[in-house]
Each structure stands twice: as C-alpha cells, then as structure tokens.
Amino acid sequence: MADLSYGPLLYDLPGIIGGGITGLASAYYLSQIIPYAKITIYDARPRLGGWLSSKGVDVDDGTVLFEAGPRTLRPLGNGILASRLIHELGLEEDTIFTKSSSPAATNRFIYYPDHLVRVPSPAPGVTVFDILYTLFTEPAFKGLWWRGVAEGFVHPRDATVEDESIGSFISRRMGKDAVNRVASALMHGIYAGDIWKLSAKSLFEAPWRFEAEEGSVSEGVLKTMIEGREMTTRERTFAEMMRAPYPYTPSFKENMKHANVFTLKGGLGQLSDALVEKLRRNPNISFRTNTAVSALQPVPNDASAMTVTIPTAEPSSEPLSVNHTHIISTISPSKLSSILSTTDELRADFSPLAQIPSVSVMTVNLYFHTPNLHPPGFGYLIPLATPITQNPEMALGVVFDTAYAPHHSMADAEFGHHVGPAQDTVSKRGTKITVMLGGHYWDGWPVYPSKDEGIQMARSLVERHLGITEAPVAAAANLQSECIPQYTVGHEARIRRTHEALKRRYKGRLRVAGNWARGVGVNDCLRSAWDLVRELREEGGTGLEAVVEEKKWVRIKRVKKKRVERDDGEKEEK
Numbered sequence: 001m002a003d004l005s006y007g008p009l010l011y012d013l014p015g016i017i018g019g020g021i022t023g024l025a026s027a028y029y030l031s032q033i034i035p036y037a038k039i040t041i042y043d044a045r046p047r048l049g050g051w052l053s054s055k056g057v058d059v060d061d062g063t064v065l066f067e068a069g070p071r072t073l074r075p076l077g078n079g080i081l082a083s084r085l086i087h088e089l090g091l092e093e094d095t096i097f098t099k100s101s102s103p104a105a106t107n108r109f110i111y112y113p114d115h116l117v118r119v120p121s122p123a124p125g126v127t128v129f130d131i132l133y134t135l136f137t138e139p140a141f142k143g144l145w146w147r148g149v150a151e152g153f154v155h156p157r158d159a160t161v162e163d164e165s166i167g168s169f170i171s172r173r174m175g176k177d178a179v180n181r182v183a184s185a186l187m188h189g190i191y192a193g194d195i196w197k198l199s200a201k202s203l204f205e206a207p208w209r210f211e212a213e214e215g216s217v218s219e220g221v222l223k224t225m226i227e228g229r230e231m232t233t234r235e236r237t238f239a240e241m242m243r244a245p246y247p248y249t250p251s252f253k254e255n256m257k258h259a260n261v262f263t264l265k266g267g268l269g270q271l272s273d274a275l276v277e278k279l280r281r282n283p284n285i286s287f288r289t290n291t292a293v294s295a296l297q298p299v300p301n302d303a304s305a306m307t308v309t310i311p312t313a314e315p316s317s318e319p320l321s322v323n324h325t326h327i328i329s330t331i332s333p334s335k336l337s338s339i340l341s342t343t344d345e346l347r348a349d350f351s352p353l354a355q356i357p358s359v360s361v362m363t364v365n366l367y368f369h370t371p372n373l374h375p376p377g378f379g380y381l382i383p384l385a386t387p388i389t390q391n392p393e394m395a396l397g398v399v400f401d402t403a404y405a406p407h408h409s410m411a412d413a414e415f416g417h418h419v420g421p422a423q424d425t426v427s428k429r430g431t432k433i434t435v436m437l438g439g440h441y442w443d444g445w446p447v448y449p450s451k452d453e454g455i456q457m458a459r460s461l462v463e464r465h466l467g468i469t470e471a472p473v474a475a476a477a478n479l480q481s482e483c484i485p486q487y488t489v490g491h492e493a494r495i496r497r498t499h500e501a502l503k504r505r506y507k508g509r510l511r512v513a514g515n516w517a518r519g520v521g522v523n524d525c526l527r528s529a530w531d532l533v534r535e536l537r538e539e540g541g542t543g544l545e546a547v548v549e550e551k552k553w554v555r556i557k558r559v560k561k562k563r564v565e566r567d568d569g570e571k572e573e574k
C-alpha cells in the first residue's frame, strides 16, 4: 500500500491531534501510505482510544465486560474498514458476530406510554397480523398509519427552504405525533439528540431529497424499490474498492456476511488497544499523552509548516513549540476552534466551527445474576412523548447487552444467534444492560449527576420499566463528556464555511477528521480518516470534501437475488 510518490519534504513530519479512534486510524493509514513519515500523536488525556473503552469487572463467578462507549459495529458500508482493521490487527478469532436472524437484530422496542412496544418489522415468527395488530392497537402508532398513507399527497416544501429540523420535516409530512412518539426515539438512539434541532438536510438526506425531487417521501421510496437506490459517485467508488479480493479467513468472511452487528471478545476497546499496540511497535510513531495542544498556527514565513504549541508544566517557563509538515485534527469542533482562534480574525473565521454543539452521555452498566430479565431484543428507546412520570430520569434508552454479547458461549450456541467467543467468563448466564442517560436533556446543565446518582437513576428506571427489583452484582457509570456532536439545522452551511476558512488559511496543511462532519459512528470515524489520508496529496484539501463537494448521484440497478441451499441445508440469497 506504500505510495512513494508522496514527496518526502511535504509529508515527512505529520502531527495528529487527538488519540481517539479517528486519530489512531489516521496514524495507521498514514503509516501504510507514507512509511517513512515520522508521526506524532497528541492527546490531552492519559489514555488513548477516546470513548472506546471496555473494562472487565470481577463478579463472584467470573468477570463481565462493561462498555463505556460504543459497543457494536455494523458490517455494511463503512463497516468494511472495521472488518479489514480487525483482520490486519489479528483479531479475527476474537470477533463475536450477532446473526441477522437473531432477536437482537429483529426486535427493537420503544417505551410508550408506560410499556415496551415492539417496533413492527418482519421477523421469524412475526405474522402480518401481528404487525397490523400493533399498528392499530398500540397508542404509540395511533393515527399514524393513515398519515403514512396520506404522506404521498402532502405538498412538498418551498424550494427556498435551505434546511429545517427533522422534527419539522416529519411533522409537516406526517404530523407531530409521528415525531414525538416514534421518530424522536430513533434520534435518541443514534445522536442522543433533540429531533426538533437536528438537521433534516444533513441527517435525513434521502427523505429530504425525495421530497424535493419526487414530490414526496413515498414517491421516492417507491421509485427506489422499482428502479434501485441512488448513491453518490464517491460512495460507488468506495464500494467498488472494497469489493476487491481481500485475504480474510474464509470463516470470518462468511460470518461477517450473515452478521447484523459484530463486536470483540474484549469489547470495542480491544480494537483501539490493538491499534495502539501496533502503532507503538512502529519506531516512526510517537505518542504524547497528557499533552493538551493550546494553539495551532502556520509557521511565519514558511508555507510548508505548522506549529503546535504545548503549555509546559512550569507556569513560569515558555510553552513548547513543535513544527510539523502538516496537521490532522481529530478533536471536537469546539476544541479545534479554540486552539485556532489566536486572533479576532481567526475567531470570526472559525465561529461556525465553534457553533457545532456536542452532547454528553452517561452510560450506566448493570449486571444482574438472574438471566432473561428483559425480552429478547436489542434494547429499547424512549421517545420524547413518554410521560415524565414514566421517565423522570430523562433517560434516552436501554441496551440489552446480553443480546449481542452472550455471557456463555455454550448457552448461546444452543440458540444459534451468535458465532465467536464469549465476552464474559461467568459460569452462569446473567443479565447485562446499559442505561443511557443525558444527551440533549442535559443541554445547559451546570452540573451533571454524579456516578452514584447515575447508578441510582438507572436502577429506578429499570425497576419501573422492566420490573427488575434485584440489586445488580456489578454496576458502573461513565460520563462521556461532549461525546456526540450535534448536526443541528444549518450544519452543512457551517461545514462549508469551515472548509473555506481552512482552505484559505492553511492551504492543505491542516485537515480535519472525526465524528462531526459525516457521521457520528465508529465506522464513520474510520471512513473519515481513510478518506483524509487517501486525499492528502490533493492540494488545499481540508478533509471536509465529502460534505462540500457537488454530489453526483448514480442509480444502482437492483440485482435479483437467487435463493440457494447451502451445504448445511440453510437457505441463502446469492
């Protein structure tokens, strides 16, 4: 993969700010393409890996693994980069696959108004009658079916509207109840965000385009079903590259094909830990942890270098300055804008960046001895409309960790829902769940609940919602500060202005990657690092091209799949 056409003088001393998954992946991809580059990774914290963090906790019959941040990855789309990374880091054997046919993949719940409701979708054992019964009898969906049918007749938005919230978009087309009772739950599960603030243009791209181009979302969906879906030429090129032969072990490839999500025996923290280990073995890569960068400036009279300023521990001594040929910033938009804003002019240029907010999430892990304390499924999300008496903790949702990470491989092998090792070493199956608190509900709070308060809140929530009265044998709370950037209304315009300012000011020497421009997930972070490194040679790049470039859409024709019988007798689509 090494590409020696990169001029040594231009690229030999890169600096990466931020040692989370995006920073680590950027260093990894960079070291593959430009092996002679001497890379320095800066992180303000003592620990690398950002909010990928997994910890084994001792209980009386073994250990259980608690995830403080993201816990599973999807294999499709940008997920291919994660599966390649797993292969390249030698972690194939440690991968746990949750099959697409498992309840974790097919059963999703919302809690409204005072009970769990399975979101109607096809699944083994679920009949059309079951789906219709839920749609017509559950208060969550009351009146929504006819709004769904009528959506095709609602006038499209005025062509002058440049952006609006997802809440406003759905409410115009299907009514407020669809937003507050159902769609808000989904926005909690992905962005921990407020549907009335998140941008439809940035986060609801297909429905937003369908309305403008086809007149309604239903028309767009129908056209996609008949003619095939559209994708950008950038995504098509990526998909074609990822289709090239790749040396996975055959069983890993096969398991990935049937997986809905995957994780690792040591949790997703194992991915960042293994990446750190690999990078540490490379003599050209050095880490500066506990090192907060306080300013980032071009070197005066030198168009090919950037200076990183680091305050020293001694308040009386001068801060340290380190020069780099270019910088990759993977820190949050607010932190980046603060280290760039060394003058009033720069502050003005980067004010759009400073306006990208982030939310904080408290994840509370609970482990109970008794198994099956929740219904089979991925977990549940709590929509905005759930009465406060049912959710005084203002929780966003609850993940049933047992569903994707079995405690005991033998027990789950019986059900056939998972392939791979077990995360937990306990001798008897218990129940492991994570309660997610905070997000947009905590916007503007001067102080957040303490860890102990978080655990108490999580316990009272699961007692009310799931009837779990027993004390957990292990519990942990983690406050993930400002962990999910919010793509609020006007986000794309803010990214555009940031792109222009970066290009004008730094001419390609400062580029950005991370979860704040084109997706908040781990897979999106890997993709942003991958694209940035591949496009490094392009003059004046910023890392934000995927958002700001003119998108060319191409239709991908539907290929009719054939159902064939495999050697093990199961049917599969080819």
Ligand SMILES: C=Cc1c2[nH]c(c1C)Cc1[nH]c(c(CCC(=O)O)c1C)Cc1[nH]c(c(C)c1CCC(=O)O)Cc1[nH]c(c(C)c1C=C)C2
Binding pocket: 068, 069, 070, 071, 072, 073, 074, 188, 189, 190, 191, 192, 361, 363, 379, 380, 381, 396, 397, 398, 399, 436, 439, 520, 521, 522
């Ligand atoms: C840990 C908190 C996170 C919340 N959202 C994200 C994280 C990491 C990011 C995210 N979550 C999901 C997606 C969609 C793509 C996908 O992988 O499915 C993204 C980008 C979906 C998702 N939501 C929850 C889970 C377990 C998943 C699957 C992937 C993952 O491990 O995150 C549950 C959940 N996440 C959040 C809340 C509040 C929540 C509640 C049950 C916030």
